[in-house]
Amino acid sequence: MSAQPLAESAVQSVDWLAIAPPTIAAVVALVVLVADLFLPEPRKAALGWVSVAGLAAAALMLLPLLDGDRSTFCATGHARVCSYTADRFTLVVQLLVLGGALLAALLSVTNLADDRRRVPAGEFWFLLLSSAAGAALLPASRDLATLIVALEVASLPAFALVGIRHGDKRSSEAALKFFLSSVTATAVSLMGISFVYATTGTLYLTEVARRLTHVDGQLHTLAQTGVVLTLVGFAFKTAAVPFHFWVPDTYVGAPLPVAAYLSVVGKAVGFSGLILVTVVAFPSYADVWGPALAALAALTMTVGNVGALRQRTTRAYSAVRLLAWSSVGQAGYLLVPIAAAGYAADPQKAIGSTVAYALMYAAVNLGAFAVAALVGRGRSLNRIADYRGLYATHPLAALLLAFFLLCLAGLPPGVIGLFAKVTVFSAAVDAGLGWLAVVMAVNVVIGLFYYLQWTALLFRAPDGEPVRHRVPAPLTAALALTGVLGVALSGAPQLVLRFAATGLF
Secondary structure, X not given: OOHHHHHHHHOOOOOOOOOHHHHHHHHHHHHHHHHHHXXXXXXXXXXXXXXXXXXXXXXXXXXXXHHOOEEEEEOOOOOOOEEEEEOHHHHHHXXXXXXXXXXXXXXXXXXXXXXXXXXXXXXXXHHHHHHHHHHHHHHHEOEHHHHHHHHHHHHHHHHHHHOOOOOOHHHHHHHHHHHHHHHHHHHHHHHHHHHHHHHHOOOEHHHHHHHHOOOOHHHHHHHHHHHHHHHHHHHHHOOOOOOOOOHHHHHHHOOHHHXXXXXXXXXXXXXXXXXXXXXXXXXXXXXXXXXXXHHHHHHHHHHHHHHHHOOOOOOOOHHHHHHHHHHHHHHHHHHHHHHHHOOOOOHHHHHHHHHHHHHHHHHHXXXXXXXXXXXHHHOOOOOHHHXXXXXXXXXXXXXXXXXXXXXXXXXXXXXXXXXXXXXXXXXXXXXXXXXXXXXXXXXHHHHHHHHHHHHHHHOOOOOOOOOOOOOOHHHHHHHHHHHHHHHHHHHOOHHHHHHHHHOOO
């Protein structure tokens, strides 16, 4: 007689509205893959616009979720122990991920039209949408198994995207480096998760946090090792030093829209996962991950900024390499508030600083890549020297790039960049990490040099006769969206900085 109630209790109701954003991206990915089999070659350009529409629809489905937290796939009899939760943190990161993927898709429409002989359209859009679906799932994951699955769903298509250009040795080499290093980091992370599971007997993040405080003394070393190893995979995704070595070659070898996607969405995946495992799952081990992340932050911002500073303006692909090293340096700034959460009385406020900085970084970094895509259409080597006199040929693009670089440097009129850096700096000071705040201040000064050097080059007299060419509509749309977003955030920085004051969980 008890079999029927037991069977009923095992059936979980699914909140389809809560899981709509990643589900829509995944469904559109399958639609694009199947449609590619039947569409003739001249009509495959439509797949790009279907993908853009799908990502826009997924982002719009965030609006009905603003009325409150929603959870699904919960443990039987435990309403608060769930595998998927759509709270404020989830929605903000999903907005960043889907918005970043949408802008990368707009850049890709133009890129595929220019490079259609070497890049298969159907496979490209399927991989991009699949990766975006995994990236949107990750911030909602509330158990370690779902977290790792989402991380790999976001990462595995990215490997293929990096090496998707047929006959390009540089692209294949970049994909291989990215793949091997990522797989190694994931294997280490999985070992760490197995240690955590062995000591706690659960995979749910909130339950892990509760049970880690009562681990038997004999298992304490095993639990501590598991915590450290689990962090390794997410540190790799954030491009934290010493897990950063794949970044420059991968960005140069990948199609430029894919590099833009990795620089923003890839980082969002890594940082959201890192926040979940540290603040939600391992708060009792803050004395382990707090100092470790503080050291990683200092090392990452220093190595990234020094690497960017060393780029020669005449070297092939130096503009993309500078943006790659710059993204490593920016990752260091993003790590500072997470490290501060290990020391702070209010870790949620510190995490809010990371999310606020990530939103600023996403908007302006994608804008910088959009201008790089524009210049790369006429100058395939994309050297920093190729940007000399850009104001004479494309004045609006030059002004936008100057604005984006000043935001990344933290100088007016890039007000949002300045305020975002101040919030990160304040998080370090409030947590008592004065030495880390000093390291950050030194690195900001280093960053000023190469950002301003590139900015000044835009307004110098061009070498030879300036050549103007038409800007495709999708590229124009990407430039316009990032420009409007950057200016709007600088005009009303409270739109994102409020997260640094109120927290997200």
